[in-house]
Amino acid sequence: MPELPEVETTCRGIEPHLTGKRVRGLVVRQKQLRWPVPDTLAHNITGAQIRRVTRRAKYLLIETSRGTLIIHLGMSGSLRIVDDTLAPDKHDHIDLLYGNGKLLRYTDPRRFGAWLWCEQSIDRHPLLTSLGPEPLADDFNGDYLFNKSRGRKLAIKSFIMDSHTVAGVGNIYANEALFMAGIHPLRAAGRISRARHVLLADAIQAVLRAAILQGGTTLRDFLNSEGKPGYFQQSLDVYGRTSDPCPRCGTPIRETRSSQRSTFYCPRCQH
Missing domain, CATH: 3.20.190.10 (MutM-like, N-terminal)
Structure with missing residues (x-):
């Protein structure tokens, strides 16, 4: 998608x-x-x-x-x-x-x-009225994520992919941002500290900006308006890299399922 x-x-x-x-x-x-x-x-x-x-x-x-x-x-x-x-x-x-x-x-x-x-x-419009803030907007930051997550038992990956929390963070970039922030994707959102939420918000923005700069990720059929595929997939650290060595520590990347989505993480770097 x-x-x-x-x-x-x-x-x-x-x-x-x-x-x-x-x-x-x-x-x-x-x-x-x-x-x-x-x-x-x-x-x-x-x-x-x-x-x-x-x-x-x-x-x-x-x-x-x-x-x-x-x-x-x-x-x-x-x-x-x-x-x-x-x-x-x-x-x-x-x-x-x-x-x-x-x-x-x-x-x-x-x-x-x-x-x-x-x-x-x-x-x-009904499709837009309940959306959370844009991940690249000024009102999206670590303090917002921390306050929004209080008392939530939902896995952090599912939490940041919820459009009511933040608008538009899809599966690929959720995986990549959590790896960048060193947070395990299945960890309960409400059990993550403010400081780590700040790291995560910064990571989400960094990953999205890098992907936009490089033209988007090629997903089977995606072509941009000029008919040329994006190429950010060459920069992915964990998504789709099951059993590949972690780019930081060399531990094999693991794959699991979270909310019916493929989820990729390093068991050593993310906790």
């Missing part, structure tokens, strides 16, 4: 192409995504001017003069800027047409993404 850095990479990739443009039309070839594409979406957005493109958690927000288009990439979705003469392939489900002979093409083999429309304040 594209995680926050992949979504941020996509956002930065498409933003300069779309901002200020007027939508010429919307072509929906497959409406059955995670939630059905609204029947009125093409009517609502055609003719609207795109004001800006932003991200909230793993949602892409295309703000227009009439409302906001909410896009989620799901398990295998991607967005690319292509010529409007390029014929669609089997899994190219939606095209957003704009000026200069270009369009924004949505590809999603598993069809678990979403294209939704919001005319009210975007912060009040």
Whole structure:
């Protein structure tokens, strides 16, 4: 699944192409995504001017003069800027047409993404209203994590992956941040000290910034807006490295399951 850095990479990739443009039309070839594409979406957005493109958690927000288009990439979705003469392939489900002979093409083999429309304040949309702070925002820090975790028996990895705690920390980067902070992923969140929560918050931000800088992690189908895969996977310390030597101490990396997710850690460095 594209995680926050992949979504941020996509956002930065498409933003300069779309901002200020007027939508010429919307072509929906497959409406059955995670939630059905609204029947009125093409009517609502055609003719609207795109004001800006932003991200909230793993949602892409295309703000227009009439409302906001909410896009989620799901398990295998991607967005690319292509010529409007390029014929669609089997899994190219939606095209957003704009000026200069270009369009924004949505590809999603598993069809678990979403294209939704919001005319009210975007912060009040049901998908966004209960989200925690952005992990790269000023209001996310170790003190916040510590206070939020008090009395919680939930494993720390599940705790930081909960979008109500912090918005958009997915499985790959949770594993990597916990390794960087030296915290065992199954340790109860409420039993971790303030100082270690500070280390963890700093690690989350460092890992995400590094991934964004390097273009996101390639996850099977992920391609950025120029059709080029990210390459942060070459920098992963523990994720997907079962039995490989720990880059710090050489102990074999272990794999377990936490909240039905693959979880990777060093039994010596993380406690």
